[in-house]
Amino acid sequence: MKTAVKPDVEAAVKPAVKPVLRRMAMRCMLACIAACAPWLAAAPALAQPPGYPAKPxxxxxxxxxxxxxxxxxxxxxxxxxxxxxxxxxxxxxxxxxxxxxxxxxxxxxxxxxxxxxxxxxxxxxxxxxxxxxxxxxxxxxxxxxxxxxENVLVVNAATPVKSLAELLKLAGQKPGELSFASPGAGSQAHLAGELLQLDAHVKLNHVPYKGISPAMTDVVGGQVTMMFAQMSAALPYIKAGKLRPLGVASAKRSAVLPDVPTIAEQGFPKFEALxxxxxxxxxxxxxxxxxxxxxxxxxxxxxxxxxxxxxxxxxxxxxxxxxxxxxxxxxxxxxxxxxxxxxxxxxx
Known part of the structure; x- marks a missing residue:
């Protein structure tokens, strides 16, 4: 059996209960904030990735x-x-x-x-x-x-050919007799020589070496006809008059050899071996x-x-x-x- 609360008693109880509930809620909220404070403080650091580079x-x-x-x-x-x-x-x-x-x-x-x-x-x-x-x-x-x-096609300075056209004409007259050096099979110098054979429809003899130095030595010595060499390796010999540049294997002329035409300029517009x-x-x-x-x-x-x-x-x-x-x-x-x-x- 329910006990009825008289209106005047109910009216007196409500104002007394509300402040108590508010204080209890506030205490709970403050307790939760205090408990979570360490996590909240650490959150920004966790969100940021460590600085890179943080070591050598x-x-x-x-x-x-x-x-x-x-x-x-x-x-x-x-x-x-x-x-x-x-x-x-x-x-x-x-x-x-x-x-x-x-x-x-x-x-x-x-x-x-x-x-x-x-x-x-x-x-x-x-x-x-x-x-x-x-x-x-x-x-x-x-x-x-x-x-x-940059790579540049060079021949020994004593070679009678003075241009790429003359070299390719000679190669056509003597298929397989003219040779080109490279520092090894599969090197850029090797692939450039193979690309020239494809584009010019000539037959050359590839002579692979174990490194750039012995390959360059034999081109300078005349044991090999030609070579596609990196500019850094060929330039000293070109300046010394021991090698003759016939074409630069880039899309544009070299700043260090501005008078030497690209191979693309000499009839092979798509040739590039960079x-x-x-x-x-x-x-x-x-x-x-x-x-x-x-x-x-x-x-x-x-x-x-x-x-x-x-x-x-x-x-x-x-x-x-x-x-x-x-x-x-x-x-x-x-x-x-x-x-x-x-x-x-x-x-x-």
């Missing part, structure tokens, strides 16, 4: 110290170090035409602290040329194009880190002093986004794969 960065150059790739890697590393305030260490990991160093980076932790300087051959040629390559292009993430390096070097990271490296690195590289390559230094090596500073580098790799891979298949190029 390593750039692996897959060739011996002292060469153009090494000079480029160290120059870029110094620039990134200045921009980030963090040390950048350059490690030379030579062997197997660059394969050992590139593979080491492909298998490194994808945290942005191990990077590779990767030449065109190791990312756009060798995957087709070497079926058993220990890494795949997909194992590496594009960061930025670092620089391009060496280039890119900065790459292990696949899976966070996109934000890749973006930061790309921006740092762009800033470094914009420096006028660095551009002048690269120019002395026959290089031109590049730059660009990871997406642009990915597109270049895709196009170059398809182009050189076509040359490799048409010329049936293999590595013993």
């Amino acid at each position: 960065v390593r750039i692996v150059v897959p060739f011996a110290a002292g060469g153009p790739a090494d000079v480029l890697g160290r120059a870029v590393g110094e620039g990134i170090a200045k921009a980030t305030g963090q040390s950048v260490l350059v490690e030379n990991k030579a062997g197997a035409a660059g394969t050992i160093g590139v593979d080491m980076v492909a298998k490194a932790a994808p945290d942005g602290y191990t990077l590779a300087l990767v030449p065109v051959g190791n990312i756009a040629v060798n995957p087709t040329l070497m079926p058993n390559l220990p890494y795949k292009p997909a194992d590496l993430a594009p960061v930025a194009m670092l620089a391009t390096a 060496s280039w070097y890119a900065l790459m990271a292990p696949a899976g490296t966070p996109a934000e880190i890749v973006r930061k690195l790309s921006q740092h590289v762009d800033a470094v390559l914009a420096d006028a002093t660095l551009k002048e230094k690269l120019a002395t090596l026959g290089m031109e500073a590049a730059g660009g986004t990871p997406q642009q580098l990915a597109t270049t790799i895709q196009k170059e891979s398809a182009r050189w794969a076509g040359v490799i298949r048409q010329r049936h190029i293999t590595i013993d």
